[in-house]
Amino acid sequence: MTETISRTEHADVVIIGAGFAGLTAARELRQAGRSVIVVEARNRIGGRTWLDTRLGRPLEIGGTWVHWTQPYVWAEMTRYGLGTAQSPVPETAYWWADGKRHQGDPEQLLGDIDASNRTLMEESRRYFPEPFTPWANPDIKEIDATPLPKKIAELQITDYSKDILESFWALNFNGPIDDAAFTQALRWVALTNGDWMVSFEACATFKIQGGTEALIQAMAAGTDIRLNETVVAVKYDDAGATVRAADGSLYRANHVVCTLPLGAMGGISFEPPLPESSTKAISEGQVSRGIKAWIKVKGTRRPFVALGLADWQLNFAQTEYDHDGDTILVAFGPDSSRLDVTDLRQVQAALDLLVPETEVVGVASHDWTADPLSGETWPMHRPGYLSEALAVFQKPQGSLLFAGSDYANGWGGFIDGAIESGLEAARAIQDATPA
Numbered sequence: 001m002t003e004t005i006s007r008t009e010h011a012d013v014v015i016i017g018a019g020f021a022g023l024t025a026a027r028e029l030r031q032a033g034r035s036v037i038v039v040e041a042r043n044r045i046g047g048r049t050w051l052d053t054r055l056g057r058p059l060e061i062g063g064t065w066v067h068w069t070q071p072y073v074w075a076e077m078t079r080y081g082l083g084t085a086q087s088p089v090p091e092t093a094y095w096w097a098d099g100k101r102h103q104g105d106p107e108q109l110l111g112d113i114d115a116s117n118r119t120l121m122e123e124s125r126r127y128f129p130e131p132f133t134p135w136a137n138p139d140i141k142e143i144d145a146t147p148l149p150k151k152i153a154e155l156q157i158t159d160y161s162k163d164i165l166e167s168f169w170a171l172n173f174n175g176p177i178d179d180a181a182f183t184q185a186l187r188w189v190a191l192t193n194g195d196w197m198v199s200f201e202a203c204a205t206f207k208i209q210g211g212t213e214a215l216i217q218a219m220a221a222g223t224d225i226r227l228n229e230t231v232v233a234v235k236y237d238d239a240g241a242t243v244r245a246a247d248g249s250l251y252r253a254n255h256v257v258c259t260l261p262l263g264a265m266g267g268i269s270f271e272p273p274l275p276e277s278s279t280k281a282i283s284e285g286q287v288s289r290g291i292k293a294w295i296k297v298k299g300t301r302r303p304f305v306a307l308g309l310a311d312w313q314l315n316f317a318q319t320e321y322d323h324d325g326d327t328i329l330v331a332f333g334p335d336s337s338r339l340d341v342t343d344l345r346q347v348q349a350a351l352d353l354l355v356p357e358t359e360v361v362g363v364a365s366h367d368w369t370a371d372p373l374s375g376e377t378w379p380m381h382r383p384g385y386l387s388e389a390l391a392v393f394q395k396p397q398g399s400l401l402f403a404g405s406d407y408a409n410g411w412g413g414f415i416d417g418a419i420e421s422g423l424e425a426a427r428a429i430q431d432a433t434p435a
């Protein structure tokens, strides 16, 4: 293959990826007086957050909800003067368990989940006494290989309880729970002091005023970002690193921060190769390979929430907006390859199982799992990732560092974790080479 080397640029730090992790690191380093170039493959910033106009209004295609238990994103919102907007509080719940549909008060559904989830999560603070230091209790090694379904099976609960509990966790993992790490579930709940209901509130209640776009644009201001530039190779040693883009452009820096999701990391060749545990984690990927879809249904609906079975094409939906006399729902399913969101009939059939009497008139979605620049939705770990791979990704490899929600200590899987890891990477670079 012939390559054209078009140019070489130099900076103190090159950052690969203009999501929340990359742009946090870039801002911190620029403010500390370092020259920084951010190289981004997409034609926009924000990565797995994307406020786009679809179905006639702005919709968050990726990351959306934030929470007051998330210190890093909350601080950024305060810094830029952004408040919150709230999702509607559901008045009715529909759920499927023990072979039939149930309808009732959302509090009843929460109470029924609580009956078993409280026991499942009761040791979250014992295993994670310091939730932002996930290895604080060495005992986690004993349980990190345990898949979540094994712990659910040990509860010896009724089929009814098992159905709703499994679906609740398939929703949180946005993937099949057979591959889900029990420790990952415990970490989420430890971050809200052992209270799973607050952790659930963190996932679907408060949105950023003006959307994620308002925050990411504020954080990006003044940063040198090269859009439409796909990185294909990184060569690194203790003295520095060279980043090569698909068009042959070269970037040379004292440090490189790679913020790619685990699912996109295969797109870059590293020389020397990454440590074995990182390579293994990259080849396995995250559990989260599901779908998020915005579904417009005809007419105005009172706010509801719906939970199906763990392996349904869509296992969760809730009302989000009234729009021009119609209602826009947000829905999730555990496997993006099993639902063609461009086929309204398929979406209608999937939604019919969840909610009675809807007429689907439009769908908006993005397949983050099939997208080579993400390869996953919100990062949710497999058994063993925490004890075998996470710390290795966090350790600088000479001049190469990793940042991103996939490699965070605290709210990994969330915008908060991306910001946390961007701060960590920027500080590590400043410590390594004081100005």
Ligand SMILES: Cc1cc2nc3c(=O)[nH]c(=O)nc-3n(C[C@H](O)[C@H](O)[C@H](O)COP(=O)(O)OP(=O)(O)OC[C@H]3O[C@@H](n4cnc5c(N)ncnc54)[C@H](O)[C@@H]3O)c2cc1C
Residues within 6 Å of the ligand: 016, 017, 018, 019, 020, 021, 022, 039, 040, 041, 042, 045, 046, 047, 048, 049, 061, 062, 063, 064, 065, 066, 203, 229, 230, 231, 232, 259, 260, 261, 264, 267, 268, 291, 292, 368, 372, 373, 374, 376, 377, 378, 379, 403, 404, 405, 406, 413, 414, 415, 416, 418
């Ligand atoms: C459907 C969905 C729903 C979610 N819901 C929530 C939520 O409600 N709340 C919440 O807090 N979080 C949520 N998340 C998770 C949250 O969006 C992410 O954790 C966070 O945005 C990740 O930021 P990041 O910077 O670590 O990674 P990313 O945002 O993925 O940034 C990495 C960047 O690297 C770029 N890139 C990839 N490959 C290359 C390459 N070869 N060369 C150059 N650039 C490259 C990508 O284009 C991307 O811009 C959700 C995510 C998804 C997908």
